[in-house]
Amino acid sequence: MHRYRSHTCGALRADAIGTEVRLSGWCHRIRDHGGVLFIDLRDHYGITQVVADPDSPAFKVAETLRSEWVVRIDGKVRRRPGGTENPELPTGEVEVYAREIEVLGPAAELPMPVFGEQEYPEDIRLKYRFLDLRRERLHRNIIKRGAIIDSIRWRMKEQGFFEFQTPILTASSPEGARDFLVPSRLHPGKFYALPQAPQQFKQLVMISGFDRYFQIAPCFRDEDARADRSPGEFYQLDLEMSFVTQEDVFAAVEPVIRGVFEEFAEGKPVTAKFPRIPYAEASIKYGTDKPDLRNPIVICDVSEEFNDPSVTFNAFKNLIKAGGIVRAIPAPGAAAQPRSWFDRLNDWARSDMGAAGLGYIVFNTIERETAAGGANTARLGAAGPIAKFVPDNVLRRMAEKAGLNSGDVLFFSAGTEPAAAKLAGAARTRIGEELNLIDKDRFEFCWIVDFPMYEWNEEEKKIDFSHNPFSMPNMAPDAFLALDPADRDSILALRAIQYDIVCNGVELSSGAIRNHRPDIMKKAFAIAGYDEAVLEQKFGGMLHALSLGAPPHGGIAPGIDRIVMLLCGEDNLREVVLFPMNQRAEDLMMGAPSEATSKQLRELHIRVVKPEQG
RNA sequence: GGGGGCGUAGCUCAGUUGGUUAGAGCGCUAGCCUGUCACGCUAGAGGUCGCGGGUUCGAGCCCCGUCGCUCCCGCCA
Numbered sequence: 001m002h003r004y005r006s007h008t009c010g011a012l013r014a015d016a017i018g019t020e021v022r023l024s025g026w027c028h029r030i031r032d033h034g035g036v037l038f039i040d041l042r043d044h045y046g047i048t049q050v051v052a053d054p055d056s057p058a059f060k061v062a063e064t065l066r067s068e069w070v071v072r073i074d075g076k077v078r079r080r081p082g083g084t085e086n087p088e089l090p091t092g093e094v095e096v097y098a099r100e101i102e103v104l105g106p107a108a109e110l111p112m113p114v115f116g117e118q119e120y121p122e123d124i125r126l127k128y129r130f131l132d133l134r135r136e137r138l139h140r141n142i143i144k145r146g147a148i149i150d151s152i153r154w155r156m157k158e159q160g161f162f163e164f165q166t167p168i169l170t171a172s173s174p175e176g177a178r179d180f181l182v183p184s185r186l187h188p189g190k191f192y193a194l195p196q197a198p199q200q201f202k203q204l205v206m207i208s209g210f211d212r213y214f215q216i217a218p219c220f221r222d223e224d225a226r227a228d229r230s231p232g233e234f235y236q237l238d239l240e241m242s243f244v245t246q247e248d249v250f251a252a253v254e255p256v257i258r259g260v261f262e263e264f265a266e267g268k269p270v271t272a273k274f275p276r277i278p279y280a281e282a283s284i285k286y287g288t289d290k291p292d293l294r295n296p297i298v299i300c301d302v303s304e305e306f307n308d309p310s311v312t313f314n315a316f317k318n319l320i321k322a323g324g325i326v327r328a329i330p331a332p333g334a335a336a337q338p339r340s341w342f343d344r345l346n347d348w349a350r351s352d353m354g355a356a357g358l359g360y361i362v363f364n365t366i367e368r369e370t371a372a373g374g375a376n377t378a379r380l381g382a383a384g385p386i387a388k389f390v391p392d393n394v395l396r397r398m399a400e401k402a403g404l405n406s407g408d409v410l411f412f413s414a415g416t417e418p419a420a421a422k423l424a425g426a427a428r429t430r431i432g433e434e435l436n437l438i439d440k441d442r443f444e445f446c447w448i449v450d451f452p453m454y455e456w457n458e459e460e461k462k463i464d465f466s467h468n469p470f471s472m473p474n475m476a477p478d479a480f481l482a483l484d485p486a487d488r489d490s491i492l493a494l495r496a497i498q499y500d501i502v503c504n505g506v507e508l509s510s511g512a513i514r515n516h517r518p519d520i521m522k523k524a525f526a527i528a529g530y531d532e533a534v535l536e537q538k539f540g541g542m543l544h545a546l547s548l549g550a551p552p553h554g555g556i557a558p559g560i561d562r563i564v565m566l567l568c569g570e571d572n573l574r575e576v577v578l579f580p581m582n583q584r585a586e587d588l589m590m591g592a593p594s595e596a597t598s599k600q601l602r603e604l605h606i607r608v609v610k611p612e613q614g
Numbered sequence: 615g616g617g618g619g620c621g622u623a624g625c626u627c628a629g630u631u632g633g634u635u636a637g638a639g640c641g642c643u644a645g646c647c648u649g650u651c652a653c654g655c656u657a658g659a660g661g662u663c664g665c666g667g668g669u670u671c672g673a674g675c676c677c678c679g680u681c682g683c684u685c686c687c688g689c690c691a
Contacts, residue, residue, distance in 0.1 A: 035648030053648065067641085084649055092651090109642060111624060116652070118626060118640075123683055177690055197691085223690045236691095352618080352686085467691075500691080510691045557691080583684065 004072055004104075010046020014093045016077045021096060023048060024072045024104065026134065027065050029115050037062050039098075041073060044139075049086070049095040050075065058098040068114055068134075070105035073098050122574070127588040129579055141576050144264065145564045149216055151263055152237055152560075155256045161214040161239060166201035168218070172538075173199050177221040180232070188605040194220035197557060199470065200542050202240040203514055206553040207545050214239040216560060224583075227572045228506060230561060231585035234573075236509070237563075240555030246497055246513055249554050250274075250447065257501065257508070257558060261443050264567045271445040274501070278450040287327070287413075287425020289451075292505030293444035295432035298403070299424045302328040302412070305398050306390075313389035315356075319414050326414045327424035330402045331431045334409035335362045341434075342384075345411070348430065355423050359386045359412040366399050366406045386412070429505070443566065445503045450474070453496040454527065456488070463491060465528050470521075471496040471512035472554075477520055485527050501558060503566055511556025518547045 004024040012021065028042035039050040039062065050073050052062035058073070065071065075096040086092030111127075112120050114134045125132045132138050153163070172179050172193040179193040195201070197219045205213045217238040225231035237256075241249060254274055261270045275293075282289050285298050303325045306316040316326050334341075342360060349358035364381035382395050390398075402410055411431065413424035432438050453473050455466035463485075473480050474495040483490060497513035515521050521543060525535045535543065564576040574580040581587050601608065 029651075031650050031653050033648055033650065033653075034646065036650080037648095038650055038653085040651070047651095049651070051649085081649065084651085086651060088651080109624070113625075113641065116640080120625065121621095121683070124625080221690065224688085226690085227685070229690070354687090507691065559691080 008045035009041050009043040009048045010090060012048055012077055012091050012094050012096070014079065017079050017094060019077050020074070021077055022072065022074045023050070023096060025070070026114070027067055027069045027071060030065055030067065032063065039065060039073075041071070041096075046091060047089055048091045049080075049089075050098050051095050052098040052101075056098055058101040061101040061103070062098060065101070065103070066107065068107040068110055068131075069103060070107070072102040072104055074100040122582065123588060126574075126580065126582055129589050133578070138575065141564070141568045141570065142578055144568055145560075145576055145578075148260060148264055148564055148567060149560065151260050152216070152256065155259055156214045156237075156239065159212075159252055159256070161212040162210060164202075164205055164210070164213050164215050166195070166198040166205075166215065166217065168194060170195050170201075173197065177223050180220045180222050183604040183606055185603050185605075196221050197236060198238055199468075200539075202238060202555060203470070203516075203542070203553065204545055206240055206242045207548075207550045209242075209551075211242045212240075213555075217557075222585075225581075225585065228562060228565065230573045230577060231581050231583065235560040236557040237560055238555070238557045240553060242551040242553045244513070244552070244554050246449070246499060246554065249511060249513070249556055250499075253501070253511075253556055253558070257445070257563075260563065261445075261503075261567065265443055268441045268443060270443045274445040274447050276447045276449050279448055279452065279495075280450070282448055283421050284327070287421045287423070287428055288505075289448050289500065290502045290505055290507040291425075291446065292429065292432075292438065293446055293502075294438045294440070294442060294504055295428060296332075296437055297330055297428045297432050299327050299329050299428055300401050302326050302398050302401065305394050305401070306412075306414075308394050310391045311389060311394055313386055316359075316412070316414050324415050325417050325420050326412055327420050328398060328402050329411040329413065329424050329427045329431060330404055331360075331409040331411060331435060332405070332437065333407050334431070334435060335364055335407040337409075342409075345427070345430070345434075349413075349423060349427065353423050353426055355413070355415070355419075358423070358427060359414075360384050361387045361390070361395070361398075361410050361412075363395070363399055363404050363406065363408050363410065366396075366404060366408075384409075443503055445501065448500040448502055449498075450495045451498040451500075452492065453494040453498075453524075454491055456492060462529050463488065463527060465524075467496065467498055467510070468512055469524065469528070470514050471498045472515045473497075473520070473524060477517065480520060481523050483523070483527065491527055497554070499556070501556070506562055506566060507559075508562055508566075509556050509558035511554065513552070513554035516546055516550040516552050518543050521546065 001022055004022070006022045007016070009023055009025045023041055025041040025043035028040040028047055030040075031038040036051065036053045037059070039052070040047050041050050052059045056062070058075070073096060075098040077094050078097055080093060080095050110131065112124055112131050114131055120132075133142065156163070169182060169192040173196050177196050179196065181191040181193055184190045184192060198215060198217050202213050202215070215238045217236050218233055219236055220233050222232070223229075239253070241252060258270055258274075277291070279289055282291055284301055285291070287299055303320050305311070306313060306326045307320045311317065320326065346358050349355040362383040364383060387395070398410060404410065411427055413420045413427060415423070452466045453471070454463045457464045474497045485491070498510070499512070500510045501508045515524060522532060522535060526532070561573050561576060565571070565573055568576050570576055579587065579589065586592065
């Protein structure tokens with residue numbers, strides 16, 4: 001018999017009754033009835049009930065066992081007595097009557113029990129991650145993560161992609177985030193950077209003629225964490241294709257993503273064909289470039305309506321005169337909400353969003369009647385602090401624009417375009433949640449397309465790249481090369497061939513058709529105010545490669561951790577990462593980061609200068 | 615860098631208007647219990663109320679500061 005086990009703790013069924021078996025695992029739960037003692041023995045595969053009574057030679061040892069001790073148990077499989085079967089367990093028909101117990105690894109008192117569904121503070125969970133990982137939910141998430149990555153791999157390979165491994169120790173890349181630096185021993189004063197993404201490498205793979213690249217790629221960024229943004233490191237499904245248009249990338253990626261989601265969504269519906277929403281449209285309708293399409297609320301612009309001469313609401317009129325806008329957020333059925341609900345939303349807008357407020361009009365009745373002549377008339381009953389400043393005909397226009405029904409409420413977000421859109425987007429999310437309009441049990445995807453190539457940096461009064469500087473501008477090359485850098489309007493109106501995949505309000509990935517022409521690249525950087533020397537110094541190698549026969553190419557890089565997070569139904573990446581860091585980018589279990597020894601620092605030619613206290 | 619929330623037993627939490635000796639459940643220790651599967655029953659141990667200062671006759675509770683965790687903004691595909 002094997003030293004540790006003949007079966008796993010999830011293996012035994014009725015057909016094993018009568019056989020001698022050997023199991024090893026953790027004492028999940030022990031129930032001592034004095035005369036008879038039950039041990040739920042747990043391993044990766046499941047739980048099997050072990051029984052010992054005073055007739056068993058193992059009884060004495062069994063009485064000393066405690067939670068989470070690791071033991072080996074020899075015994076005979078027997079059918080549980082009638083009426084004591086446990087239908088909750090796959091092994092619930094049988095039990096093992098213990099003949100011999102060997103303690104393989106005793107456990108001290110646990111800082112955090114493994115058994116049960118109790119929640120624990122993050123720092124304790126992270127410090128004792130190995131205990132947390134024994135628990136069912138995290139254990140299942142990590143296994144699911146592996147299965148998802150397997151599925152992604154075969155789906156990619158099936159589409160003719162090859163997996164490559166790119167360097168971890170490399171040079172700084174142009175993603176725009178802060179780099180993690182690694183000091184060089186051989187080159188005093190010089191540093192490697194960990195890749196923020198294998199962006200340049202995958203483009204070089206295309207220039208090398210490999211045609212279809214992918215990698216489950218570790219990426220490193222020294223930026224502050226969020227619930228959906230791991231500190232330090234994360235994984236991307238990084239992919240790149242040669243001789244492709246945006247359509248080709250969509251056609252390659254969408255089936256992989258949809259397929260993976262359908263495979264692991266446990267029956268929840270997945271968008272059949274991802275709709276494409278231009279960036280500008282998403283900004284108006286959803287107030288964000290990562291809309292949650294499970295939320296049925298659609299924002300509309302009502303600047304024109306509020307600017308109507310018959311409207312006397314000057315707070316908005318003045319804003320519009322100063323170049324601002326007004327967005328309307330419909331809240332279906334919200335007329336039934338108490339006054340305090342509206343006040344709370346208004347308080348939220350003021351305190352959390354730093355807005356002047358969230359005005360609203362309650363549309364109590366909107367009755368459309370077809371008059372004898374065939375013309376539509378409608379009776380309106382509107383209420384709320386703003387209603388009296390807006391005449392009926394304008395109210396009617398707003399109601400129609402926003403698609404309102406009787407009993408709906410229209411909230412208003414006013415201000416500069418970005419601020420008003422952002423508040424409207426946040427209000428849309430909040431109202432959708434409060435009114436319970438969001439069906440959590442589905443995966444709603446979309447592509448966001450037509451991102452602006454540049455944006456105006458108000459602080460520095462200059463034009464910046466708005467996203468990835470390596471994207472191809474969506475303009476005929478000759479026209480682009482002829483652009484006047486001073487023609488700010490044309491430049492800010494320019495789109496890049498760049499796209500995002502969004503699912504349930506989570507940005508899953510972003511990609512682009514790359515700029516593979518050095519002349520266009522130089523022009524693109526010149527528009528953003530980089531002279532050729534800077535470009536040459538920072539991306540000289542890349543430029544050179546592009547000048548020696550580069551195929552048109554493009555790709556995308558969906559975030560693995562976020563995909564797994566969505567499919568596990570979690571709202572924090574830590575629940576799907578094996579050994580995550582805390583929000584301050586510390587590994588509480590391993591004690592990272594830690595100080596280096598003076599010998600290490602000497603070898604690296606590094607002197608540490610700590611920030612002054614206070 | 616900024617804002618919000620939280621911090622009381624190993625863990626999850628309660629703690630009234632500032633008032634005697636700070637409680638419960640789980641866990642732990644001991645005892646009892648022969649069919650449980652969140653077993654049950656009895657008893658016990660376990661506390662610098664995050665830390666420091668202040669107000670007060672008296673502070674877990676009020677004030678100031680500080681530290682830690684977390685969520686968000688900034689930042690970041």
